[in-house]
Amino acid sequence: MIHFYTAPAPNGWKVAIMLEECGLAYEPRWVNLAAGDQHSEDYLAINPNGRIPAITDHAPADGGEPVTVFESGAVLLYLAEKSGQFLPTDLRGMSRVRQWLFWQVGHLGPTLGQHGHFHLYAEEKLPYAIERFHREALRVYGVMDRQLGQEEYIAGPDYTVADMACFP
Template sequence: MIEFFTAPAPNGWKVAIMLEECGLAYEPRWVNLAAGDQHTEEYLAINPNGRIPAIIDHAPGDGGEPVTVFESGAVLLYLGEKSGQFLPTDLRGMSRVRQWLFWQVGHLGPTLGQHGHFHLYAEEKLPYAIERFHRETLRVYAVMDRQLGQEEHIAGPDYTVADMACFPWVRTWKAQGVPLDEFPHVKRWYDTLKAREGLRRGVALGSDMRRQGEMSEEERRNLFGTGKAKLL
């Protein structure tokens, strides 16, 4: 069984999708980010970075002690190797998937995360920061659109962990104000993936737990490391 430490957010949805698609047995362990669960010593022993997601695999392939993995990209690779699914075994296929997975964790996710923060959550609206990350958001969408104009999926003809990594972030397009119709290949890919049952179950995990309403000062500090007038 896999303990899955997560919250209803894009990086958590990546791993939830993979677990559902692979059919691996898991138990969600909810990390209340607004309450500061991620900063506790107990959780930092699992994920030293104090973010989600993380897993503990109590039945690793070598039959040894439980294996703990943090960072969403590393978790996806671990689960792909464990299950033998959604991860190519040939040299070139594996290389393509790793490149696009690392692109997601290094570009798509951080860019949309910062854009979302300054555009949606920051109390002080800074035009430079909003415009800077909006332009970069459109740039990474253009990169993805060009790739999907050449391939059916992000890393080639097959659906892989690279697609699972990208989908939850693209899912935020409306809130982020992205003109999705201007990226027709991304839209085609996004609409196709939405029909996958495993993916739908993954992004639905914890949907009833998403916080609503205004944040308190304590919640803002726990989520963003900020005070009222101090930005991340």
């Protein structure tokens, strides 16, 4: 059984999609972000970064002690390896998927998060920040659009963890 620590946010949705697609047994453990659950000592022992998502796999492949994994990209890779699904096993395919997964983690997700924050939620509207992240959002959307103009899925011909990471 996998305990899945999450909240209704894009990073949690990525892992929820993966768990459903893999058919792995899991139990959601809701982290109330508004109440500050992510800052509790118990949760920080699971995820020292104090964010969602995280998992604890009580039935790891090696049969040993439970394995805890935090950060959406790391969780997606762990689940792909555990299930043997949505991650190619050939060198080139695996490399493509990992590149696009890390692109999402390092560029698409943070850029759209910052754009949304400064454009929609910041109390003080900072034109420089709004414009900077708007331009960067357009750039990363352009990268994705060009890639999807050449391939059916973000990392090639097959549906992978990279698509699950990019979707939300």
